[in-house]
Amino acid sequence: MRKFLYIALLTTFFNLSSINCQSFTFTVLTDSVVHTMRGGIGASWHAISNIGPLENNKYKYPASDENPLGSSWSGNPPLQNNQAWQQLSDHARWLGLDFIRVELMMKMYEPLKGQFDWNSVDMQALYKILDCCQQMGADVFLQQMTMNVEWNSYPGVHPLLSAPVSLDDYAEGIASLLEHLITVKKYTCIKFFCITNEPPGGTWGNWWRNGAGDAPLTPAFKRVHDELVKRNITIPLSGPDWTSLPPFTEVVKTFDPYLGAYDIHSYDGIDDKGAKTVQSWIQWAYTKDKPFFISEFGNMKMGWGKDNPGPKSLAAALSNAHDMITALSSGTDGMNRWSFVNQGDMDGQWQLVRTWNIPKKELMEKVIPENTAYYGFAMFTRFIAKYASILKTKYPDPSDTSLSMISLRNPDGNLVFILLNQADENKAATIIIKSKLKIENLYKYLYNDGIPTEGAFALNPVDTISETSKMKLVIEKRSITVLTSKLLKNTDWGTIK
DSSP: OHHHHHHHHHHHHHHHTOOOSSOEEEEEEEEEEEEEOSSOEEEEEEOOOOOOOOOGGGOSBOOOSSSTTTTOSOOSOOTTOHHHHHHHHHHHHHHTOOEEEEEEEGGGTOSBTTBOOTTSHHHHHHHHHHHHHHHHTOEEEEEEEEOOOGGGSOTTBOTTTBOOSOHHHHHHHHHHHHHIIIIISOOOOEEEEESSSSOBTBSSOSSOBSSSSOOOSHHHHHHHHHHHHHTTOOOOBEEEEESSSOOOOGGGGGTGGGOSEEEEEEOBOOOHHHHHHHHHHHHHHHHTTOOEEEEEEOBGGGOOSBTOOGGGSHHHHHHHHHHHHHHHHHTOOEEEESOSBOOSSSBOOOOSEEEEETTTTEEEEEEEEOHHHHHHHHHHHTTOOTTOEEEEEEOOSSOOTTEEEEEEEOTTSOEEEEEEEOSSSOEEEEEEEEOSSOOOOEEEEEESTTSOSSSOOOOOOSEEESOOSEEEEEEOTTEEEEEESSOOOTTSOOOOO
């Protein structure tokens, strides 16, 4: 069965690029499911408020002075600002983020060997984030970004970068954390756990050194896996969490006995070559009946670094949309955008919501959307539920990749069709829907450069289509169009399940 599913996915993916620039006719077979996701779509949300003074002069292998730990820390409201935390929660629910990568570091909960602090500032922030995910029904991909503890780091290696000296202590610490979150705090939203961020095998990240070279991953996966089994913790590990679109290699096969899912990152946009890389990972994961996630994605070609606004631009939103259509059509089970909350002046303005005043270098009292990034991403997350099914869509030929489409059915039966036009000109499209059930209405939503970059905006339908079996549409230049059988008003929460 898996073999035939993979062949169907390959056919769907390679058809995805076959679009005629003169005559665009898409045929959707709503009763033909190509793939059902085992995750959803969301964004990274870290609980780390402060990584501490770097003191790089102490280390032979120092951390980056400019953006240590990337931008996976700072930007959350103070714990006492309950109003701002509620605003963050409301934005997550409005967006419909149903697959959220929640990030932490070991220093938050085990600053000293065997001494656990379950009430640190960052642990309290973690609880707030997990409470939000639990209440709205989102699945959590829990991620330990780094240790950042001196007590288990190699001599001369900065704690932000070091692999653990003692894998026993490392595994026992992670297992104790998960026991606390599951048994004491009663969180059921945690579905996967990843032991470290972007380790060797990719092009950048943590866990890089043991003082002499890169530390191997397989023994770490094994030791953490075995400790979780010993304690009857059933949350599967995911890995290897490499960046950026790393090729599948034979060493990955040594991880398999210890992983319940596979994930990688993407920061160059998913072009044809990148899509083939994604396919190679999917092929391996499917042979093992395990999900495959792109657990971080964005496009640094749009700009990055310091306070570069490129990641929150219209071009980035369209690039992200293309990546989601490509990856999900290929069989990716879940995707996680970088990032929900981000200070925006470390490695680029990746944030979906603004919590930090960049000129003043201070937290804001009110959380507001970064409109261009926020609403561009909402065109997917508000309408697509977790565990949605990808439907077979026939694409025209020959190819014009400026116009692409994905068709989905949510678990409640509602249909979602998304069309992306990356060209600088309008495109005419005919959409034929073949379905055993009559579709009464389709509600049309539009995202383009007419959305204000600042201030209020309401994402309501711009049209209602009653003749749904065959539709002739103009797909505006540089736009995302959503057609859905469920009316979702701007005042409604996003679709989670």
